Amino acid sequence: MSDASKGLSLYNTLTRAKDDFVPIDPLNVRMYVCGPTVYDFAHIGNARPVIVFDVLFRLLRHLYGGSHVTYVRNITDVDDKINARALRDFGDEISSGKLSLNEAIRRVTEKTADQYHKDVATLGCLEPTVEPRATEFVEPRADGKADMITLIERLIERGHAYVAAGEVLFDTASMPDYGQLSKRNLDEQQAGVRIAVDAHKKNPGDFVLWKLSSPEEPGWDSPWGRGRPGWHIECSAMSAAYLGEVFDIHGGGLDLIFPHHENEIAQSRCAHGTDVMANIWMHNGFLQVEGQKMSKSLGNFYSIHELLETETFGGRKWPGEVLRLAMLMTHYREPIDFSVRKLEEAENTLRKWKRAADLAPEVAPQLPAEVVEALSDDLATYAAFQRLTQLAGEALDAGGGDNAAAASLKAALAFLGFDVGAAKVDEAAIARAIARRLELIAAKNWAEADRIRDELLAQGVQLKDGKDPVTGERITTWEVRR
Ligand SMILES: Nc1ncnc2c1ncn2[C@@H]1O[C@H](COP(=O)(O)OP(=O)(O)OP(=O)(O)O)[C@@H](O)[C@H]1O
Numbered sequence: 132m133s134d135a136s137k138g139l140s141l142y143n144t145l146t147r148a149k150d151d152f153v154p155i156d157p158l159n160v161r162m163y164v165c166g167p168t169v170y171d172f173a174h175i176g177n178a179r180p181v182i183v184f185d186v187l188f189r190l191l192r193h194l195y196g197g198s199h200v201t202y203v204r205n206i207t208d209v210d211d212k213i214n215a216r217a218l219r220d221f222g223d224e225i226s227s228g229k230l231s232l233n234e235a236i237r238r239v240t241e242k243t244a245d246q247y248h249k250d251v252a253t254l255g256c257l258e259p260t261v262e263p264r265a266t267e268f269v270e271p272r273a274d275g276k277a278d279m280i281t282l283i284e285r286l287i288e289r290g291h292a293y294v295a296a297g298e299v300l301f302d303t304a305s306m307p308d309y310g311q312l313s314k315r316n317l318d319e320q321q322a323g324v325r326i327a328v329d330a331h332k333k334n335p336g337d338f339v340l341w342k343l344s345s346p347e348e349p350g351w352d353s354p355w356g357r358g359r360p361g362w363h364i365e366c367s368a369m370s371a372a373y374l375g376e377v378f379d380i381h382g383g384g385l386d387l388i389f390p391h392h393e394n395e396i397a398q399s400r401c402a403h404g405t406d407v408m409a410n411i412w413m414h415n416g417f418l419q420v421e422g423q424k425m426s427k428s429l430g431n432f433y434s435i436h437e438l439l440e441t442e443t444f445g446g447r448k449w450p451g452e453v454l455r456l457a458m459l460m461t462h463y464r465e466p467i468d469f470s471v472r473k474l475e476e477a478e479n480t481l482r483k484w485k486r487a488a489d490l491a492p493e494v495a496p497q498l499p500a501e502v503v504e505a506l507s508d509d510l511a512t513y514a515a516f517q518r519l520t521q522l523a524g525e526a527l528d529a530g531g532g533d534n535a536a537a538a539s540l541k542a543a544l545a546f547l548g549f550d551v552g553a554a555k556v557d558e559a560a561i562a563r564a565i566a567r568r569l570e571l572i573a574a575k576n577w578a579e580a581d582r583i584r585d586e587l588l589a590q591g592v593q594l595k596d597g598k599d600p601v602t603g604e605r606i607t608t609w610e611v612r613r
């Protein structure tokens with residue numbers, strides 16, 4: 132194990148091994164996770180990657196400092212499924228001319244994204260550092276950040292893409308090592324392809340970068356006519372926009388390995404001329420119902436919202452943190468069978484931990500080392516939880532007074548995103564810290580200013596910097612994060 136890895140190792144789908152994690156830049160550790168396509172409520176299976184990568188985000192912040200980690204999770208707000216949903220929900224308004232299709236699409240995506248934000252916050256997940264929306268990265272941008280049209284142009288220039296039958300397609304044969312992530316070769320992909328549909332493709336594995344839109348469909352002007360992007364190019368653009376051409380970690384569910392992540396890699400590496408897109412590729416296993424992936428298409432799903440707010444699963448509502456713990460009791464790469472029993476087990480465990488943690492008036496300043504070590508071993512949450520159960524036992528034995536085990540347990544629970552009522556905030560003290568930090572920023576003492584921000588964050592208080600819209604002066608607000 133090298134020192135630079137700080138003891139963190141992560142299973143890498145690209146190498147099929149547990150790799151030491153060595154960031155490209157320890158002052159800016161960069162992670163991208165594919166976010167939701169916003170046309171319907173997210174189901175509890177969709178919540179798994181959000182929760183798993185939230186734990187990794189928290190761990191990276193602990194190891195490298197709160198302000199030294201950039202976590203990007205996008206929102207896919209352009210997709211044919213979204214168009215279909217807008218037509219279904221607003222068909223009458225659209226045909227009577229009261230609403231344009233674009234306006235209907237906007238309503239669908241905004242409503243779905245709002246619900247998603249509420250759902251994942253209730254599951255104890257921190258907001259990512261940036262949450263870009265695909266529609267804002269289609270055309271060249273005023274700020275010069277990467278965009279899809281420019282990436283596609285570059286792929287054509289470099290001989291990696293071609294125009295056929297109104298589409299721009301990625302030419303898989305132009306990339307000798309295409310298929311490294313999924314370990315599929317091009318021959319294997321020939322099998323089972325519908326030749327008639329794909330007759331315009333040079334190779335059946337070639338995939339769409341751009342396709343033309345009919346006048347009713349959403350579209351953007353481009354060198355190839357008014358159209359819209361394929362799904363994969365979105366993530367290549369948004370990751371490059373915020374994380375650069377090569378970054379540290381890219382994540383998502385197992386089903387994204389092929390074709391989505393394979394094709395993101397092909398696009399990004401060929402457009403930028405790099406050997407890798409991200410150093411470590413991580414994939415969570417499926418949440419299953421009776422041995423099958425929970426999925427919209429199979430109709431065997433429960434939305435997060437339903438579980439939180441209705442009595443459709445097991446005849447009762449479930450608290451967000453019980454869902455969170457149930458999800459984390461299984462290692463992130465293993466399948467989980469979703470059952471009432473599993474949720475009840477999580478609820479009982481959480482109740483016991485909290486009873487023990489309540490014996491401490493304060494949160495310990497240090498996280499238990501065993502918890503950090505367990506998580507650093509490819510997010511071995513189960514081993515971390517064994518330590519929490521041990522601490523809970525010690526805390527209950529020790530009883531009241533100066534209960535160090537209870538204080539440590541409380542710190543660990545708060546760190547893992549469980550509500551332990553830890554943040555009894557002292558508003559005056561926060562205001563003083565903010566004022567002090569603004570002075571330090573004015574004096575360009577960034578290191579000390581960052582230290583104050585990280586210290587508050589460790590206590591669960593997150594600062595947000597902004598500008599006064601009238602005076603243009605820097606202002607800082609805060610909120611309690613758990
Ligand atoms: N049952 C599941 N268990 C774990 N992760 C899942 C599951 N279903 C989807 N995901 C993950 O959720 C994230 C969002 O995926 P997306 O919005 O494409 O959902 P989806 O795959 O369309 O869902 P569905 O399979 O139900 O149609 C992806 O990272 C995907 O891998």
Ligand SMILES: [Zn+2]
Pocket residue numbers: 164165166366391395
């Ligand atoms: Zn993606």
